[in-house]
Amino acid sequence: MSTHGACKQENPVGFWPVRKSKIGLIVNPIAGMGGKVGLKGTDGTATLMRAKNLGAVPLAGKKTQQALSQLRLLEDRFEILTSPGEMGEKVSKASGLIPTIVTAKTGATTTRTDTINAVRTLLQSGVELLLFAGGDGTACDIFSSLDSSTPILGIPAGVKMHSAVFANSPVSAGRLLSSLVQRTSPSFPIKSAEIMDLDEDARRRDSIQTTIIGYANVPVDRARMQSSKAYGFPEEIHAIDSICKFLVQNLTSGASYIVGPGTTTQSLLARMGIQGTLLGIDVVQDKTILHRDLNESQLLRYADKHPIKIIVGVIGGQGFLFGRGNQQITAEVIKRAGKESIIVVSSSEKILSLENQRLLVDTGDPKVDAELSGYIKVQVEARKTMIVKVEPA
Template identity: 40%
Template sequence: MLQNNFRFVKKIGFLINPVAGMGGKVGLKGTDGKVKEALRRGAKHVSFDKAKKAMECLKDYKNKMKIFTCSGEMGEKCLKGFDYEIVYNPKKETTDEDTKNVCKKFLEKKVELIVFCGGDGTARDIYDVVDTKIPIIGIPSGVKMHSAVFGLNPRISGEIVIEFLENEMRFMDAEVMDTDEEKYRKNILDVKLFGYAKIPYEPKFVQSSKSLFQSYDEEETKEDIARYVIENMEKDVLYILGAGTTLKKIAELLNVEKTLLGVDAIKNKKIVAMDVNEKQILDIIRNEKKVKIIISPIGAQGFVFGRGNQQISPEIIKKIGVENIIIVAAKQKMFNTPNLLVDTGDEGLDKKLRGYRKVITGYHEMVMKKIGE
């Protein structure tokens, strides 16, 4: 067989974690070991639709790849019209072992790129098997996604695959990180680095791993932000507070309890509801005359919506209105974040959210920051 740069067809491994991201909107902060609870709360599968968006970008490139995949919802269901071969048949209720088993098949087939749809846990399972033997690229569908192996959104993940099919790409090391979900559900953020996978070199289109800023100066800045926000809170307005230490500082100064990693509601400087999911937020805002969202971007990734706060869904944002979103972030975080990003899963809403937005960075201090693609 000819060398890779002279071949017209490249071997692609493709897999979907069917349960990835299910816990987001229902407030479970992850789906590991909680699929039945997520379903009980009314969660819906989200990874298939996200994988489909990425694969739609590749329709005109079918003749440039041979796809190796799993049967059913772990891959085959999303590949109508593509040239694919089933190399693994998972159980009806899939687990991390199914992900690892199909990755062993990918090694046997000598695939040249693994395209997967899932979150940090899926990335970790793939890395456990393939290490750096095969480059990977993730279609973001998890709840947390601290790892640097994902495209900024499903469409961009698809575009990275196109670039791989069309050209000889360089590869870069990217962090594979994961959160202890049991601690996460108890509002303890314990993120660990598990290794460095190989990904296609497209730094503009791949999210960075999350940074955790904990300096003394930053703590002072968070207090300044909190004081300014509290002073400007309006009477009888309901405030939906996203996750993170900056927003928790607001609650601390109000002397009310708030979840560190959940979404909470405050009105007239008192807590209304804690750790709410999408359905609960919709119930709460139904009879409110005015509602605002206060949100802080995730670390160096810069995601305002779509990472770790999926409870604030597109439906909620549309009902509240993009004009009623307040973005807060410490100056240090903004200095380390070139652009803000959104990936709500609703492309029309993402377009409305893009553009320059005011970010509160201190007491009476603000910057204009661009929300880009």
């Protein structure tokens, strides 16, 4: 990983003053649209058009509303300052709030320039915390015009969310914000968190190029804030190889396996002599790849005709099974398989490094998240599993 340009100085844990809170809100309306349709992101006009042509629909507004719904009956404790239309006004009103519009009207399609200008205007308006809905790309845009002290809080709504500025889920973001505006103390704790980004063009070529863009202040909440994605556990290489060898020998003949993205699952495919899609979703049967890099619609069409099993890894440092980087495996796809047909592969080192050794799910469907919660077997060695707790994010 490299450090980008002139990063703002990383700050130690501190405190930020609280009064009747002035909360800035920025929604990136197109964030996350590339996820279900398998585009690994939505940066750039051409990618957005392709996503729409594949049937992608906006998701960020709905996720923002899930967060803001946690603030019902607290309107006397805070004020929302935001941008017109899809960048915040519409979802604020849909959530029963009366926002103050402080930025200029945007065009029919919002751009990163609109986000950058909105940040500047909101900071000039004296917001005490900046709430935003998007992914790593949106976080980077916000960082580019952020001052060195104002805290930010991300509602996870993008495709890539490796940064540590996001809550675990939209509901977690709302609950965290609810706790902040109800505080009776004059301040709330903040800490410095990494903002990271992946090169989307490289990602589409199955290459992972990660950059630390800088550091921003975020509220301290170990239960509700996600960690940054962790890369590389050198001690797990041998364990993963032995797990993959064992699984290949024990795959059910004739069964169809949906294989999630990541280096762990790619090791499994390599054991079969298959070059899979590092950052996409493949379907294999009897050690043969049937379909590469499928999106949600393609997976559902396949699952409607064939019984399926799902093989997924665990995101290092964060512990997500679903909802980060594998949005093509939606709640509907998971329903087709069932919890009993999900195979989780990870080294024990990766599991033990997680906060509370728990796994998280954020499918966007509360009912499916609840059905996945409880405990699940994780294959951590060739003939050894760990029983790990699963919680809705």
